[in-house]
Amino acid sequence: xxxxxxxxxxxxxxxxxxxxxxxxxxxxxxxxxxxxxxxxxxxxxxxxxxxxxxxxxxxxxxxxxxxxxxxxxxxxxxxxxxxxxxxxxxxxxxxxxxxxxxxxxxxxxxxxxxxxxxxxxxxxxxxxxxxxxxxxxxxxxxxxxxxxxxxxxxxxxxxxxxxxxxxxxxxxxxxxxxxxxxxxxxxxxxxxxxxxxxxxxxxxxxxxxxxxxxxxxxxxxxxxxxxxxxxxxxxxxxxxxxxxx
Amino acid sequence: xxxxxxxxxxxxxxxxxxxxxxxxxxxxxxxxxxxxxxxxxxxxxxxxxxxxxxxxxxxxxxxxxxxxxxxxxxxxxxxxxxxxxxxxxxxxxxxxxxxxxxxxxxxxxxxxxxxxxxxxxxxxxxxxxxxxxxxxxxxxxxxxxxxxxxxxxxxxxxxxxxxxxxxxxxxxxxxxxxxxxxxxxxxxxxxxxxxxxxxxxxxxxxxxxxxxxxxxxxxxxxxxxxxxxxxxxxxxxxxxxxxxx
DNA sequence: GCCGGGTTTCTACACCATGTCGAAATAGGC
DNA sequence: GCCTATTTCGACATGGTGTAGAAACCCGGC
Numbered sequence: 017x018x019x020x021x022x023x024x025x026x027x028x029x030x031x032x033x034x035x036x037x038x039x040x041x042x043x044x045x046x047x048x049x050x051x052x053x054x055x056x057x058x059x060x061x062x063x064x065x066x067x068x069x070x071x072x073x074x075x076x077x078x079x080x081x082x083x084x085x086x087x088x089x090x091x092x093x094x095x096x097x098x099x100x101x102x103x104x105x106x107x108x109x110x111x112x113x114x115x116x117x118x119x120x121x122x123x124x125x126x127x128x129x130x131x132x133x134x135x136x137x138x139x140x141x142x143x144x145x146x147x148x149x150x151x152x153x154x155x156x157x158x159x160x161x162x163x164x165x166x167x168x169x170x171x172x173x174x175x176x177x178x179x180x181x182x183x184x185x186x187x188x189x190x191x192x193x194x195x196x197x198x199x200x201x202x203x204x205x206x207x208x209x210x211x212x213x214x215x216x217x218x219x220x221x222x223x224x225x226x227x228x229x230x231x232x233x234x235x236x237x238x239x240x241x242x243x244x245x246x247x248x249x250x251x252x253x254x255x256x257x258x259x260x261x
Numbered sequence: 262x263x264x265x266x267x268x269x270x271x272x273x274x275x276x277x278x279x280x281x282x283x284x285x286x287x288x289x290x291x292x293x294x295x296x297x298x299x300x301x302x303x304x305x306x307x308x309x310x311x312x313x314x315x316x317x318x319x320x321x322x323x324x325x326x327x328x329x330x331x332x333x334x335x336x337x338x339x340x341x342x343x344x345x346x347x348x349x350x351x352x353x354x355x356x357x358x359x360x361x362x363x364x365x366x367x368x369x370x371x372x373x374x375x376x377x378x379x380x381x382x383x384x385x386x387x388x389x390x391x392x393x394x395x396x397x398x399x400x401x402x403x404x405x406x407x408x409x410x411x412x413x414x415x416x417x418x419x420x421x422x423x424x425x426x427x428x429x430x431x432x433x434x435x436x437x438x439x440x441x442x443x444x445x446x447x448x449x450x451x452x453x454x455x456x457x458x459x460x461x462x463x464x465x466x467x468x469x470x471x472x473x474x475x476x477x478x479x480x481x482x483x484x485x486x487x488x489x490x491x492x493x494x495x496x497x498x499x500x501x502x503x504x505x506x
Numbered sequence: 507g508c509c510g511g512g513t514t515t516c517t518a519c520a521c522c523a524t525g526t527c528g529a530a531a532t533a534g535g536c
Numbered sequence: 537g538c539c540t541a542t543t544t545c546g547a548c549a550t551g552g553t554g555t556a557g558a559a560a561c562c563c564g565g566c
Binding site for chain 2: 541542543544545546547
């Protein structure tokens with residue numbers, strides 16, 4: 017005996033209730049109109065606030081206000097604050113995984129593919145509006161809500177580990193533990209977020225350290241450490257810059 | 262016109278009010294006795310709880326209960342939750358900075374000193390009961406309370422950057438940006454925390470990845486990337502293991 | 507035109523955590 | 537014994553989270 021239709025989470029058929037046709041339902045208190053799905057408005061507002069003040073520093077009232085709703089109305093669409101976050105975070109690895117597919121489809125030596133991945137990921141992290149490291153700290157991180165995020169994150173780790181193993185087999189990379197290497201390389205990318213924004217203090221000159229330069233540096237360091245012949249590094253760098261502008 | 266003696270923060274002369282002589286003051290509701298300074302009991306309890314559930318997941322009531330006090334009594338000693346944290350965190354860089362002094366006093370090539378620092382720091386991070394990355398996310402991080410933490414963190418960055426610059430000048434390290442290198446190396450150490458605890462999933466065999474092994478791997482990768490002649494790595498590794506067992 | 511069902515939003519509230527206030531309970535000095 | 541300083545407590549104001557149930561709207565049937 018269901019109390020009422022609860023549009024939380026995903027609907028089975030993929031269609032979402034909410035703003036399908038005309039604007040039925042009680043009008044908003046502030047009289048604001050809205051064309052799209054309120055879910056998208058909420059997500060967009062939350063996205064901006066999360067990146068400005070962090071997840072913990074953002075209140076549901078604030079999210080609601082920016083979405084033209086009252087605080088409690090947000091709960092009609094999302095069970096709680098973390099549910100909003102989960103929706104945003106689920107797409108965090110999307111871009112990098114798409115790039116992974118492109119890289120593997122394009123082929124090339126394992127070292128070349130690895131360099132492209134690391135550089136791309138580091139640049140992505142520098143540009144990512146959210147704080148990946150804050151997400152790692154959430155209490156409910158183990159729960160199903162973040163299942164997609166974790167599955168994709170693990171897939172990324174395995175893909176990078178496979179590239180390292182390939183490179184070792186090909187003879188271009190030094191003999192090393194692929195699992196450890198992939199963990200260190202990827203966590204290095206993520207760690208970049210911690211200091212990249214504050215790097216202005218250190219950088220000499222205007223825009224001395226931009227995302228591109230930092231990403232190249234991180235990739236040079238990480239892949240360079242694994243390359244058997246480090247003289248190959250400039251070629252990898254150029255190739256990556258050409259293929260992933 | 263001060264309302265009353267407020268034992269918050271540090272007292273000018275270094276002595277702390279509180280449990281100096283006999284046990285004066287109102288007795289505790291649960292009748293618990295206490296020998297040392299209540300500040301230490303609170304810090305110890307908070308320390309345990311923070312590492313178990315994170316800072317955000319720990320309530321003042323819980324801290325108070327484990328210290329034998331009521332929730333509001335904790336505020337007699339600490340202005341708020343972050344003040345407790347600040348006291349703990351202030352010592353986070355202590356051990357590493359002490360090690361830095363020892364390394365510099367002992368001397369050796371820049372590469373050797375650098376390797377010792379990175380390995381030691383990484384191991385320290387693996388063993389640190391707290392989550393450095395959670396601390397970075399705190400709203401009040403810019404405030405005076407964490408001034409000591411930041412000052413020491415910056416000192417560490419500068420020291421590592423100086424080692425890199427020395428190594429470049431000596432000709433043992435490849436020509437690179439010392440500032441960027443120090444930022445990446447240290448953030449790599451910190452990033453280790455993010456995956457080290459969960460690494461059991463990946464590790465084959467019992468204790469396959471312990472703090473020591475991970476620290477060596479991270480140092481090998483970071484310093485190895487900078488070494489002009491990577492054949493020197495095994496010697497650095499052995500030397501570090503001898504000097505910093 | 508009016509009624510009933512479904513949808514969206516609201517108001518009101520219960521709950522919990524934070525941090526403040528003033529008072530209560532002790533010890534020690536005069 | 538009284539006064540003062542110290543330590544702890546209980547009560548509370550405030551603000552955020554999430555729930556319950558009603559209100560306001562659209563639409564289709566009669």
